[in-house]
Amino acid sequence: MVSHWVMLFTGGAVLLAIVLVLWRALLGPTVYDRILAINALGTKTVILVAILSFITERPEFLDIALLYTLINFVVTIAILKYKEVGRLE
Amino acid sequence: MNAATEIWTVICLAGGAFFALTAGVGILRMPDFYSRAHPAGKSDTLAQTLIMVGLLFQALQHEDLGLGAAVKLVLIVVFLFITAPTAIHAITRAAHVDGLKPWTKENRRGE
Numbered sequence: 001m002v003s004h005w006v007m008l009f010t011g012g013a014v015l016l017a018i019v020l021v022l023w024r025a026l027l028g029p030t031v032y033d034r035i036l037a038i039n040a041l042g043t044k045t046v047i048l049v050a051i052l053s054f055i056t057e058r059p060e061f062l063d064i065a066l067l068y069t070l071i072n073f074v075v076t077i078a079i080l081k082y083k084e085v086g087r088l089e
Numbered sequence: 090m091n092a093a094t095e096i097w098t099v100i101c102l103a104g105g106a107f108f109a110l111t112a113g114v115g116i117l118r119m120p121d122f123y124s125r126a127h128p129a130g131k132s133d134t135l136a137q138t139l140i141m142v143g144l145l146f147q148a149l150q151h152e153d154l155g156l157g158a159a160v161k162l163v164l165i166v167v168f169l170f171i172t173a174p175t176a177i178h179a180i181t182r183a184a185h186v187d188g189l190k191p192w193t194k195e196n197r198r199g200e
Contacts, residue, residue: 003098003147010140013106017113024117024125032184033122039176040116040129043169044109047140050165054144059154062161069165073172080183 004055011051018044035079042072094146101143108136121192122184130177134169141166 018041025037046065053061082088115128141162148158 003095003102006099006102010102010106010109014109017109020113020117028122030122030184030189032180032187032189033125036122036126036129036177036180037116039173039180040112040133043133043137043173044113046165046169047105047109047137050141050144050162053158054147059158062158062165066161066165066168069168069172073176076176077179080179084183084186 007051007055011048011055014044014048014051018048031083035076035083039072039076042068042075046072094150098143098146101139101146105136105138105140105143108132108139112136122189123181123191126177126181130174134173137169137173138166 021037021040021044025034025041028034028037046069049061049065049068053059053065078088109132112128112132115132116125119125119128145159145162148155148162151158
């Protein structure tokens, strides 16, 4: 089917975008560049897992994608708080 | 799968792939931290919404477990609309409070 090939192509494009964002995470001169890149990487991972759920015909991966959306947000806020205060309380 | 579902799926998934690639290239190539926040917050969220809507067309045509997958996809879109721009705003505000200066034509710092 055509839609199967389009899903594979979209997954490949998102994977290429993940590599580009990882390069910014390695390169970024300030720490905020790296935090931004990791947040964007989490968002793209959610897209990739949802596409994989439709390619391999497994509905369990959508639960993983839903959870990782929330985990990504919480981890970004926790890292920012640790950077500002010095500890996690 | 009838032809209308296929066409809408292809359109939405191709648009989502284009915006995701644009977000990646934008995060890599922008000259300053504050200008890198724009593709990360906006273009990324739009790419996610388009791809999830494209997958929603596929999920609604499935025989069994189609409605559960559709509800989960809609929930992913709702959570991402709420949390992704908020996280980018928090990062930008933390950088501003810390004293990071933006990139202007005179001083040309940041890259």
